[in-house]
Amino acid sequence: MSETASVADVPAQTIDVxxxxxxxxxxxxxxxxxxxxxxxxxxxxxxxxxxxxxxxDVIAPEHPGFGATADQEWxxxxxxxxxxxxxxxxxxxxxxxxxxxxxxxxxxxxxxYAVVYPERLRSxxxxxPAGLEPPVADPFAMLPEQLVATMFNDLANVGEVMVDPEDxxxxxxxxxxxxxxxxxxxxxxxxxxxxxRLRRAACPALVVGAEHDRFAGDEQAERYAALLPAAHLExxxxxxxALVIEQPERTARVILDFIGGLA
Amino acid sequence: xxxxxxxHFGLMPYPHIPPGEEIESTWxxxxxxxxxxxxxHRLYNEYLDQSVLAEKLGYxxxxxxxxxxxxxxxxxxxxxxxxxxxxxxxxxxxxxxxNALPLHGNPLRVAESVAMxxxxxxxxxxxxxxxxxxxxxxxxxxxxxFSRERFWEAHDLIIKAWTQPGPFExxxxxxxxxxxxxxxxxxxxxxxxxxxxxxxxxxxxxEAARRRYPxxxxxxxxxxxxLNYDMYRRAAEEAGYEPRPEQLAFCVGTYxxxxxxxxxxxxxxxxxxxxxxxxxxxxYHWFPPGYVTGRSLRGMLMxxxxxxxxxxxxxxxxxxxxxxxxxxxxPQTVAEKLxxxxxxxxxxxHVGAGMQVGDMPHWKVVKNMTLFAEEVxxxxxxxxxxxxxxxxxxxxxxxxxxxxxx
Numbered sequence: 001m002s003e004t005a006s007v008a009d010v011p012a013q014t015i016d017v018x019x020x021x022x023x024x025x026x027x028x029x030x031x032x033x034x035x036x037x038x039x040x041x042x043x044x045x046x047x048x049x050x051x052x053x054x055x056x057d058v059i060a061p062e063h064p065g066f067g068a069t070a071d072q073e074w075x076x077x078x079x080x081x082x083x084x085x086x087x088x089x090x091x092x093x094x095x096x097x098x099x100x101x102x103x104x105x106x107x108x109x110x111x112x113y114a115v116v117y118p119e120r121l122r123s124x125x126x127x128x129p130a131g132l133e134p135p136v137a138d139p140f141a142m143l144p145e146q147l148v149a150t151m152f153n154d155l156a157n158v159g160e161v162m163v164d165p166e167d168x169x170x171x172x173x174x175x176x177x178x179x180x181x182x183x184x185x186x187x188x189x190x191x192x193x194x195x196x197r198l199r200r201a202a203c204p205a206l207v208v209g210a211e212h213d214r215f216a217g218d219e220q221a222e223r224y225a226a227l228l229p230a231a232h233l234e235x236x237x238x239x240x241x242a243l244v245i246e247q248p249e250r251t252a253r254v255i256l257d258f259i260g261g262l263a
Numbered sequence: 264x265x266x267x268x269x270x271h272f273g274l275m276p277y278p279h280i281p282p283g284e285e286i287e288s289t290w291x292x293x294x295x296x297x298x299x300x301x302x303x304h305r306l307y308n309e310y311l312d313q314s315v316l317a318e319k320l321g322y323x324x325x326x327x328x329x330x331x332x333x334x335x336x337x338x339x340x341x342x343x344x345x346x347x348x349x350x351x352x353x354x355x356x357x358x359x360x361x362n363a364l365p366l367h368g369n370p371l372r373v374a375e376s377v378a379m380x381x382x383x384x385x386x387x388x389x390x391x392x393x394x395x396x397x398x399x400x401x402x403x404x405x406x407x408x409f410s411r412e413r414f415w416e417a418h419d420l421i422i423k424a425w426t427q428p429g430p431f432e433x434x435x436x437x438x439x440x441x442x443x444x445x446x447x448x449x450x451x452x453x454x455x456x457x458x459x460x461x462x463x464x465x466x467x468x469x470e471a472a473r474r475r476y477p478x479x480x481x482x483x484x485x486x487x488x489x490l491n492y493d494m495y496r497r498a499a500e501e502a503g504y505e506p507r508p509e510q511l512a513f514c515v516g517t518y519x520x521x522x523x524x525x526x527x528x529x530x531x532x533x534x535x536x537x538x539x540x541x542x543x544x545x546x547y548h549w550f551p552p553g554y555v556t557g558r559s560l561r562g563m564l565m566x567x568x569x570x571x572x573x574x575x576x577x578x579x580x581x582x583x584x585x586x587x588x589x590x591x592x593x594p595q596t597v598a599e600k601l602x603x604x605x606x607x608x609x610x611x612x613h614v615g616a617g618m619q620v621g622d623m624p625h626w627k628v629v630k631n632m633t634l635f636a637e638e639v640x641x642x643x644x645x646x647x648x649x650x651x652x653x654x655x656x657x658x659x660x661x662x663x664x665x666x667x668x669x
Contacts, residue, residue, distance in 0.1 A: 178552035183408040
């Protein structure tokens with residue numbers, strides 16, 4: 001691990017969201033930025049979070065069934081998550097338009113939120129979002145090492161997020177997170193209605209793509225950028241689908257520059 | 264020696280595929296371009312002749328099951344095969360072990376098909392219910408995370424459809440049917456015996472025990488089978504009763520020949536096909552997310568570590584014998600090994616007696632089935648070596664008057 005890899009931990013706090021205890025981490029000053037995580041890399045404050053917190057009040061909740069937020073019986077689909085995150089917004093008192101950022105699965109959730117509640121958003125940033133098309137690689141039909149090899153183009157920082165799958169607690173927790181993920185995306189693996197609905201998300205938008213995304217596919221980021229009314233696409237050189245781990249500071253800088261440049 | 268009922272079981276494999284080490288899986292992704300229907304025609308008819316032979320040889324039953332898109336067992340519709348066997352037999356019990364309930368859009372179709380078979384056969388059907396393997400959730404894209412919920416809702420719907428006069432309305436989470444009113448209803452009352460074959464998920468074992476359904480372990484080492492039987496007994500105890508041997512089944516293929524040496528020489532290659540080719544399945548196909556609970560997964564992983572359980576493809580022939588995944592030998596040897604299941608584990612149903620495995624040719628299957636029936640079965644039966652259906656014994660799992668919880 002390099003020197004820059006050490007990041008001061010931000011412990012999770014628990015807030016009550018309409019009766020559901022939600023684990024979240026929060027650091028930074030400035031405008032509130034709600035970050036929705038992907039299907040992995042949960043349970044910790046990442047270098048990427050820290051880099052974002054240099055320019056915003058970063059609020060990073062964990063989805064039900066991920067990290068330290070317990071799985072919820074009511075969670076069956078994306079519509080439940082959209083309503084849940086509007087409840088999270090209410091619980092946090094985000095009454096003025098705020099900046100929403102989602103990575104991978106979180107990008108899909110953010111897009112689903114944006115088409116239902118476009119007036120709530122100051123901006124929308126989707127980082128290698130899923131949801132418009134099925135992933136080009138089947139995430140449920142890979143060994144853990146194949147998944148890593150597909151998601152990362154640059155393995156330099158992979159040690160920061162490596163867990164020991166031989167550890168029983170880790171194995172069970174990962175399986176439980178994947179089980180929640182399956183409930184959401186096993187079938188279908190994309191939302192065929194989203195394509196038409198994205199026209200509703202009219203706020204300024206940024207799509208952050210990888211240089212070469214062998215997981216979600218390179219075209220998906222382009223499709224999002226084309227379908228959102230006020231979006232542009234930026235790719236982070238040298239990265240794959242795990243760009244928030246591969247190039248955390250650079251990816252965060254792209255997002256902060258975009259948000260900072262808004263009127 | 265203790266009593267045992269013997270059920271013939273053919274998986275109906277399609278053995279002409281590349282070696283296990285050359286393919287990702289014998290399921291899901293193995294191209295069906297390997298399947299030659301002319302060869303399939305020959306194989307199906309040999310396999311069906313073997314099922315029919317089970318009656319002539321006095322087996323207590325013969326079984327079929329449901330699997331999709333694989334070479335391990337080419338029986339996507341077990342009810343079709345059961346229908347064929349029923350038409351060519353008179354008395355033998357036919358176990359469908361089972362229909363994979365969550366893999367069907369409307370479970371009433373299963374209720375109808377099984378009821379038809381039960382009526383046509385005059386009440387010879389055993390209705391096994393399974394969830395389908397993890398592989399089948401990859402193949403069909405039914406959601407494994409809803410598999411358990413769909414299984415039990417479908418089960419409850421089918422039992423109600425078989426036992427309550429229709430029409431009635433079913434309003435569930437996964438199925439919503441305005442007029443549940445199947446014609447016909449089953450011949451056996453209140454309904455055919457229900458069996459639950461499983462892989463050792465705690466939830467399934469507990470539910471099976473509470474409902475007094477026979478539970479069957481499939482292709483497991485004997486130590487793991489014992490652990491799961493103990494779990495069943497504990498759940499039964501909590502429900503206030505002691506399970507009978509006929510509630511505990513084990514699926515273990517057997518091969519019997521004149522001597523131990525001859526049996527090994529004749530069976531080994533075919534058994535290795537089953538475990539190294541037929542069961543070539545990566546973990547991600549076996550256990551898609553949500554297929555078992557985290558709690559069950561923890562139990563299974565701990566069990567695997569405790570008993571040093573290897574993937575099927577890594578087991579040597581000697582390990583398969585030592586851990587009793589299979590039983591091979593002279594009639595005396597096979598009877599002694601089966602007696603461990605009856606004496607030490609308290610089991611009462613053996614499934615897989617004389618079973619065809621892998622690329623075993625017809626002549627060996629007939630020889631094995633015949634020797635098993637004539638030389639092994641008498642050790643576990645009253646004098647006369649008659650099957651249960653001649654002795655007038657109830658089918659294991661038939662609903663008994665004492666089944667109503669006190």
